[in-house]
Amino acid sequence: MNFKHLPTRNVASQSLFLAGLLALAVPSAPQAQTLPDSPPLHRSSPSPDGNSTGQTVPPPLVKEAVSKEAASIDVPEEFLLPSPTDAAPIIIKGLTEPHKDVSLSLTVPGKVEEIFFREGAWVKKNDIILTLDSRWEALEVSRKKLFWQSKVKLEAAQERERLQGHRYQAQLQLFQSSRGLSEEDLEKQKLQWINARAEYGLEKMTEEEEELGYRQAMETLEKRRLRAPFDGIVSELAVEEGEGVEPNKKIAHLVDPVTCFFVCDVEESQGALLKEGQGVTLAFPGSGGPIRKPGEIVFLSPVVDAASGLRHVRIRFSNATPPAIHPGIAGDLELYAVGSSRP
Numbered sequence: 470m471n472f473k474h475l476p477t478r479n480v481a482s483q484s485l486f487l488a489g490l491l492a493l494a495v496p497s498a499p500q501a502q503t504l505p506d507s508p509p510l511h512r513s514s515p516s517p518d519g520n521s522t523g524q525t526v527p528p529p530l531v532k533e534a535v536s537k538e539a540a541s542i543d544v545p546e547e548f549l550l551p552s553p554t555d556a557a558p559i560i561i562k563g564l565t566e567p568h569k570d571v572s573l574s575l576t577v578p579g580k581v582e583e584i585f586f587r588e589g590a591w592v593k594k595n596d597i598i599l600t601l602d603s604r605w606e607a608l609e610v611s612r613k614k615l616f617w618q619s620k621v622k623l624e625a626a627q628e629r630e631r632l633q634g635h636r637y638q639a640q641l642q643l644f645q646s647s648r649g650l651s652e653e654d655l656e657k658q659k660l661q662w663i664n665a666r667a668e669y670g671l672e673k674m675t676e677e678e679e680e681l682g683y684r685q686a687m688e689t690l691e692k693r694r695l696r697a698p699f700d701g702i703v704s705e706l707a708v709e710e711g712e713g714v715e716p717n718k719k720i721a722h723l724v725d726p727v728t729c730f731f732v733c734d735v736e737e738s739q740g741a742l743l744k745e746g747q748g749v750t751l752a753f754p755g756s757g758g759p760i761r762k763p764g765e766i767v768f769l770s771p772v773v774d775a776a777s778g779l780r781h782v783r784i785r786f787s788n789a790t791p792p793a794i795h796p797g798i799a800g801d802l803e804l805y806a807v808g809s810s811r812p
Contacts, residue, residue, distance in 0.1 A: 561802040563733025565753075565794055568785070569699055569725040575601065577692045580713050588706050592697040598706075598721055601693040601714065610690050613683035617676070626665070626672040633658075633665035701725040729788045729796050731764060734779035742804055743782065745769050751786055753800040760794065762786050 579601030586598045637658045644650045705722035708714055731751050735743070743749075747766045752759045764786035773780050784802065788794050 559739060559804040561733050561735055561739065561804065562799060563731050563782075563784075563802055564799055565796050566730050566732060567724045567726050567796040568728035568730060569701060569723075570796075571698065571723055572719045573598070573695055573698075573721040573723055574717050574719055575692065575695055575714060576716050577601070578714065578716055579603075579693055581708050581710050584706070584708075584710055586697075586703050588703055590703050592701060592703060592723070594697055594699050596697045598695045598697060598703065599708070600695070603690055603693040606686070606690040606693060610683070610686040613679065613686040617679040617683045620676070623669075623672040623676050626669040630662075630665040630669040633662040637662040695720060697723060699723070699725060700727075724796065726793070726796055727787070727789050729786055729794060730767075731784040731786060731800060731802065733782050733784075733802055734774075734777065735782055735802075736779060737773055739804065740769065740773075740780040740782070743769055749784060750803045751784065751800055752803055753794050753798060755792060760792050762788075762794070 582600050582602045584599045586592050586596065592598065637655075640650050640655055640658050644652070644655050701723045702725075703721055704724050706720070708720055714720055743766055745766050745768065749764050749766060750761055751764045752761050754760070764784040766782060767785045768781070768783035770781040782802075788796075794800075
């Protein structure tokens with residue numbers, strides 16, 4: 470018998486149907502003689518009004534045998550009821566975006582001198598992507614560095630201060646021991662020592678100013694270099710070597726596709742199934758079927774948008790392991806009514 474052409478029945482109908490199949494499949498045994506007071510193998514089932522309905526009900530032993538035999542029968546899928554664990558998940562649509570996505574520019578004008586990384590290149594944090602013409606700035610850095618690192622004046626002032634101090638101490642001892650020096654000469658020697666100390670202090674201040682000047686020159690030079698603020702891929706480069714650029718105008722675009730976000734908006738009833746830190750399953754379209762990746766809810770809006778009645782959700786997931794997801798594509802958040810996502 471072909472089971473696939475049989476209509477679908479409820480649970481009671483399925484049981485009666487299987488019992489009938491078993492009765493047809495088992496050959497009837499020869500009737501045995503029974504004693505006069507033996508109970509019949511089948512008895513009529515009473516109706517609600519107490520009258521017999523004419524339908525026979527198998528005794529307990531027969532029903533148990535039928536149940537065991539029915540359990541061993543391979544029932545077609547058309548007659549199986551769905552399990553609660555087979556319930557379809559709640560699908561919430563959303564979009565993906567990279568963890569970091571920035572446009573890069575410079576604060577000074579100039580002409581592009583050299584490009585070190587082009588579109589599609591992977592860069593590390595602080596790598597120089599390109600530089601502007603900076604010959605004058607580089608010369609200024611060299612000049613400031615030369616003055617700062619030159620310690621001639623500072624060392625000479627320090628030596629004069631040391632010598633004048635020794636002379637004053639010697640003449641002070643002479644004046645105190647034998648009065649072999651006039652008090653006026655002693656005061657002059659002390660004044661020379663004080664002047665020498667002042668000159669040394671000024672030279673130290675000058676040396677610190679020269680260091681600041683060198684650092685300022687370095688900052689001016691650094692403004693003509695476009696550096697990567699984080700690890701990522703140069704997704705766009707809008708200039709070429711020799712081309713002029715304007716201040717604060719987009720030069721390049723940098724993205725970090727290793728860590729991504731899935732953003733979506735959920736109804737309040739769905740938001741009740743979510744909480745920050747909860748693990749969820751995300752599904753994305755792929756050539757060989759859906760690509761599923763685990764994610765973690767990092768933000769669940771504490772308020773419901775008054776216009777739409779939705780709550781904003783942000784889910785972080787790793788895109789480091791293949792197959793990689795291209796940020797910007799749409800995807801699905803899979804939820805279950807019991808509050809757990811698909812493993």
